[in-house]
Amino acid sequence: MTDFSATRALFDLPPDLIYLDGNSLGPLPKAAPARMEQAMREEWGAMLIGGWNKAGWMEQPRALGDRIGRLIGAEPGHTVVGDTLSIKVFQALAACVEMRPDRRVILSDTGNFPSDLYMAEGLIRMLGGRHELRLVDPEAVEDAITEELAAILITEVDYRTGRRHDMPRLTAKAHAVGALTIWDLAHSAGALPVEVGRGGADFACGCTYKYLNAGPGAPAFIYVAPRHAGRAVPALSGWLGHRAPFAFEPSYRAGDGIDRMRVGTPPVLALAALDAALDVWDTVDMATLRQESLRLTDRFIAGVEAACPELEVVTPREHDRRGSQVSFRHPEGYAAMQALIARGVVGDFRAPDIMRFGVTPLFIDEADIDRAITIIGAVMNERLYDAPLYRTRSAVT
Amino acid sequence: MTDFSATRALFDLPPDLIYLDGNSLGPLPKAAPARMEQAMREEWGAMLIGGWNKAGWMEQPRALGDRIGRLIGAEPGHTVVGDTLSIKVFQALAACVEMRPDRRVILSDTGNFPSDLYMAEGLIRMLGGRHELRLVDPEAVEDAITEELAAILITEVDYRTGRRHDMPRLTAKAHAVGALTIWDLAHSAGALPVEVGRGGADFACGCTYKYLNAGPGAPAFIYVAPRHAGRAVPALSGWLGHRAPFAFEPSYRAGDGIDRMRVGTPPVLALAALDAALDVWDTVDMATLRQESLRLTDRFIAGVEAACPELEVVTPREHDRRGSQVSFRHPEGYAAMQALIARGVVGDFRAPDIMRFGVTPLFIDEADIDRAITIIGAVMNERLYDAPLYRTRSAVT
Numbered sequence: 001m002t003d004f005s006a007t008r009a010l011f012d013l014p015p016d017l018i019y020l021d022g023n024s025l026g027p028l029p030k031a032a033p034a035r036m037e038q039a040m041r042e043e044w045g046a047m048l049i050g051g052w053n054k055a056g057w058m059e060q061p062r063a064l065g066d067r068i069g070r071l072i073g074a075e076p077g078h079t080v081v082g083d084t085l086s087i088k089v090f091q092a093l094a095a096c097v098e099m100r101p102d103r104r105v106i107l108s109d110t111g112n113f114p115s116d117l118y119m120a121e122g123l124i125r126m127l128g129g130r131h132e133l134r135l136v137d138p139e140a141v142e143d144a145i146t147e148e149l150a151a152i153l154i155t156e157v158d159y160r161t162g163r164r165h166d167m168p169r170l171t172a173k174a175h176a177v178g179a180l181t182i183w184d185l186a187h188s189a190g191a192l193p194v195e196v197g198r199g200g201a202d203f204a205c206g207c208t209y210k211y212l213n214a215g216p217g218a219p220a221f222i223y224v225a226p227r228h229a230g231r232a233v234p235a236l237s238g239w240l241g242h243r244a245p246f247a248f249e250p251s252y253r254a255g256d257g258i259d260r261m262r263v264g265t266p267p268v269l270a271l272a273a274l275d276a277a278l279d280v281w282d283t284v285d286m287a288t289l290r291q292e293s294l295r296l297t298d299r300f301i302a303g304v305e306a307a308c309p310e311l312e313v314v315t316p317r318e319h320d321r322r323g324s325q326v327s328f329r330h331p332e333g334y335a336a337m338q339a340l341i342a343r344g345v346v347g348d349f350r351a352p353d354i355m356r357f358g359v360t361p362l363f364i365d366e367a368d369i370d371r372a373i374t375i376i377g378a379v380m381n382e383r384l385y386d387a388p389l390y391r392t393r394s395a396v397t
Numbered sequence: 398m399t400d401f402s403a404t405r406a407l408f409d410l411p412p413d414l415i416y417l418d419g420n421s422l423g424p425l426p427k428a429a430p431a432r433m434e435q436a437m438r439e440e441w442g443a444m445l446i447g448g449w450n451k452a453g454w455m456e457q458p459r460a461l462g463d464r465i466g467r468l469i470g471a472e473p474g475h476t477v478v479g480d481t482l483s484i485k486v487f488q489a490l491a492a493c494v495e496m497r498p499d500r501r502v503i504l505s506d507t508g509n510f511p512s513d514l515y516m517a518e519g520l521i522r523m524l525g526g527r528h529e530l531r532l533v534d535p536e537a538v539e540d541a542i543t544e545e546l547a548a549i550l551i552t553e554v555d556y557r558t559g560r561r562h563d564m565p566r567l568t569a570k571a572h573a574v575g576a577l578t579i580w581d582l583a584h585s586a587g588a589l590p591v592e593v594g595r596g597g598a599d600f601a602c603g604c605t606y607k608y609l610n611a612g613p614g615a616p617a618f619i620y621v622a623p624r625h626a627g628r629a630v631p632a633l634s635g636w637l638g639h640r641a642p643f644a645f646e647p648s649y650r651a652g653d654g655i656d657r658m659r660v661g662t663p664p665v666l667a668l669a670a671l672d673a674a675l676d677v678w679d680t681v682d683m684a685t686l687r688q689e690s691l692r693l694t695d696r697f698i699a700g701v702e703a704a705c706p707e708l709e710v711v712t713p714r715e716h717d718r719r720g721s722q723v724s725f726r727h728p729e730g731y732a733a734m735q736a737l738i739a740r741g742v743v744g745d746f747r748a749p750d751i752m753r754f755g756v757t758p759l760f761i762d763e764a765d766i767d768r769a770i771t772i773i774g775a776v777m778n779e780r781l782y783d784a785p786l787y788r789t790r791s792a793v794t
C-alpha cells in the first residue's frame with residue numbers, strides 16, 4: 001500500500017496551485033536539490049575524475065534503469081538510462097528492422113507522438129527508402145497487423161487523448177505474424193502498472209521527466225527483452241555500448257545485453273536528479289497507484305461533465321482503455337487553458353482543441369480534483385476565457 | 398588579457414591537489430551549484446511546465462551554443478548544444494555522406510577517439526555497407542585525401558598524444574578534392590583558439606565536460622558552416638529539429654539552420670551547469686590562454702625531461718603541432734600514474750603506456766607545474782610506483 005499524503009509531502013509544489021500537468025513535466029522532489037548538490041560538490045567537486053570509479057558514475061545508467069524497470073515490469077538487468085526518448089526510439093526501430101530483414105513495413109498510428117514518427121521517417125531515409133512507415137487510426141492498429149510488418153511502434157497511452165492501447169493483445173497479434181513490438185511508455189511509466197516482461201514487449205522506451213519527476217529534459221530509458229538482449233544490433237554504436245570501452249579498440253564490439261544500448265558518456269548530473277526522483281517511486285506500489293488514479297480520474301470526469309456539459313470528454317471512460325490523464329475537447333480550448341492557468345489550475349493544451357489534465361496521485365488528491373472542477377466550471381460557464389489576454393499564443397504551447 | 402589568478406579563484410579545487418586532468422573532466426566552477434539550485438528551485442520547482450517559456454529553456458541550446466561558438470571561431474547562430482559527442486559525430490557524418498552521394502570513403506586516422514570510429518562504422522552498416530571507413534596513421538592523413546572521399550573525420554588534438562592536426566591545411570586539401578570535413582574538437586574547445594569559420598570547417602563538434610568544465614557527462618555541441626546550414630539533412634530527425642515542433646505535424650520538416658541538428662528535449666539541468674561554466678569562459682581571451690598554455694607546457698616538458706630522462710615525450714614539441722596536454726610513454730605508466738595520484742598529482746593513463754597530463758591555465762599555474770615536476774621526478778626516479786597497490790586496475794582507467 002502507498003500513503004499518498006506521504007508522497008505528496010515529498011514534492012515541492014507552489015502553494016495554491018493545482019498542478020495537473022505532471023504528465024508533461026513532473027514537479028520537483030524535495031530531496032532533489034540536496035542530492036544534486038551532493039553530486040556536484042562531494043562527487044564532481046571533490047572526486048573530480050575519480051568520480052567515475054569512486055561515485056560509481058559509470059554504473060548509474062544500469063542501476064537507475066533497473067529501478068525504472070520495476071515500474072514497467074522489466075526483468076532486472078534489461079533496462080538502461082541515457083540520451084533522449086527520440087534517440088532510444090531510433091535505436092529500437094533500427095534493431096527491429098535489422099532483425100526482420102525480409103520485411104519492409106513499420107506500423108504506427110496517427111495518435112503517436114510525432115517525434116516517434118519523425119525518427120522512423122529519418123531511419124527509413126537512411127536505410128535507402130525501401131521501408132514504409134504505415135500510419136493508421138489508433139482504433140485500426142489491430143486489424144493492420146499483418147505479415148508485412150517488421151515492427152509495430154506504438155505509444156501505449158496517447159499524449160493527446162489519454163487512450164490506452166492493449167499492450168498484451170497487440171503484442172500477441174504482432175508476434176503471431178512474426179512482427180516485433182516497440183512500446184513507447186512516455187505516458188505510461190509512473191502512470192500505471194506496465195508489464196513489459198509478461199506483456200511480451202520486445203523493446204520499450206520512455207522518458208523520465210513526466211510521471212517519474214526527474215526534471216526538465218531528464219534522460220530517457222530503453223528496455224530490450226532478454227531474448228533479444230544479445231542479438232539486437234545497436235544502431236548508434238557509441239563507445240559506452242562497446243564491450244570494453246576503456247580498451248579503446250579501433251573496432252566496435254557490442255557490449256553484453258542492455259549495455260550495448262548505451263551510446264556516449266552518461267549525464268551524471270541529470271542522473272543525480274533522477275536518483276532522487278526514483279527514491280519517491282521506491283515507496284510506491286503500482287497497483288495502489290492505479291487504483292487511486294482511476295478513482296481520481298473517474299471523479300474528475302464525472303465532476304467536469306456535470307459542471308460543464310460543453311466540454312467533450314475525449315478520453316475513453318473504460319478503465320482499461322486509458323492512462324492517467326483526462327482530455328476534453330473545446331473550440332476555445334487554448335484560451336480556456338490560459339484562463340485556468342491564471343486561476344491556478346495547470347493543465348495544458350494540444351492543438352487543435354484538446355485540453356489535457358494529468359492526474360498524478362503522488363501529489364494530487366481528492367480536494368485538488370474537487371477544487372479544479374469548481375474552477376473549470378466557473379471558467380467555462382462564465383466564459384472567463386473570453387479575453388484577448390488568454391488568446392495570445394506563447395512560443396511553447 | 399586574462400588574469401589567470403582570477404579565473405583560478407572561480408573553481409572549487411580540493412586543497413593540495415595538482416589537477417592535471419582537466420582535459421578529461423574539468424573541475425567544478427564555484428558558481429555552478431548555486432546556478433543549478435536556481436534552475437531546480439526557481440525554475441523547475443516554481444515555474445513547473447511554465448519554465449519552457451518563462452525561463453527560456455527551449456532557447457538555451459542555441460544561446461549556450463553561441464557562447465561556445467565564440468571559443469571555436471564559429472559564426473553566431475551556427476552552433477547548438479545537445480546530446481552526446483558520439484551522437485553529434487553521427488549527425489555530422491550522416492549529413493556529409495548525404496551531401497556527397499557519389500563518394501564512398503570516409504577518412505579518419507588511427508589516433509582518433511574510438512567512439513568517432515565506432516559511430517562511423519555503425520552509420521556505414523546502416524547505409525548498407527557500401528561505404529568504407531579508411532583509417533591511416535595521423536601523419537599520413539594529408540596524403541590520403543583523395544577524390545574518393547566524401548568526408549574526413551578528424552579529431553584536431555589527439556586524446557592520447559596531444560598531437561594537433563593542421564585544420565586549415567587539411568580542410569583546404571579536402572575541399573580541393575571536393576570532400577567535406579568534420580572536426581572533433583573534444584580536446585580543442587577551451588584548450589586553444591580554434592577558427593572553424595575562418596578555417597573552413599564544414600562541421601565541427603565537441604564535448605563540454607573537458608576544458609569547458611560543465612560537469613561529468615555534460616552535453617555536446619555541433620557546428621554547421623553557414624553555407625551548409627540550410628542543406629545539411631539531419632540524420633536523427635527528432636521533434637526539436639522540426640520547423641514547428643509544437644504544431645505536432647505528422648511529417649518531419651527540417652528546422653531552420655542549426656536548429657535542425659537538435660533532436661529531443663533539451664537537458665535543462667545539465668544546461669544550467671554549462672551556463673555557469675561558460676560564465677568563466679566569457680572572461681577569457683583565447684590568445685592569452687594559448688600563450689599561457691604554451692608557456693606552462695614548455696616548462697612542464699623541459700622540467701620532466703630534466704628530472705626523469707626515462708619518460709619519453711610523445712607530444713610534439715612544436716607549438717603549432719600540439720594542444721594543451723603533454724603525454725609521456727613509460728612501460729610502467731599505469732602504476733606510475735596511480736602512484737602520482739596518491740601523491741596529489743592527478744593525470745590519467747591511456748593504454749598501453751601513455752601518461753597524460755592536461756595543462757589548463759584557468760586553474761593551473763607555474764607553481765603547480767613546478768611541484769608536479771618534483772613529484773613526478775621522485776615517483777619515477779625512486780620507483781615509488783613499484784608496489785602492488787598501484788598495479789590493481791580499476792574499472793575505469
